[in-house]
Amino acid sequence: VVVQSCKNELKQSKLWQSAAFFISTEHQTELEKEICSCVGDHALNHVSAQDLARAYINESAKKSLIQQAVLSSVKGxxxxAL
Structure with missing residues (x-):
């Protein structure tokens, strides 16, 4: 879920759009994998156990937590990567 959210956020990012203009489609795919793998590894580093528990039982909280975690990681x- 985090990786898919990363891909969506990345495609909307001005930084990504600018960089993608200058690189091949093949290289874009490689960078996307690298970036979203990084996001997957680091997205939940700053999430509290309480927030994780809330996300486990509440779908709305889960979506919000994933979005917050992805947004905080994707830029870095x-x-x-770029």
């Missing part, structure tokens, strides 16, 4: 991972 994209900057490192």
């Amino acid at each position: 991972c994209a900057e490192r």
Whole structure:
């Protein structure tokens, strides 16, 4: 879920759109995998156990938590990769 959310956020990112203009489609795919893998590894690092528990029992809280975690990680991972 985090990786898919990452891909969606990445495609909307101005940084990604600017970089994608100058690189091949094949390289874009490689970078997307690298960035979203990084996001998957780091997205939940700053999430409390209480927030995780709330997300486990509440679908709305889960969606919000995933979006927050992805947004906080995607920029840093994209900057490192690019």
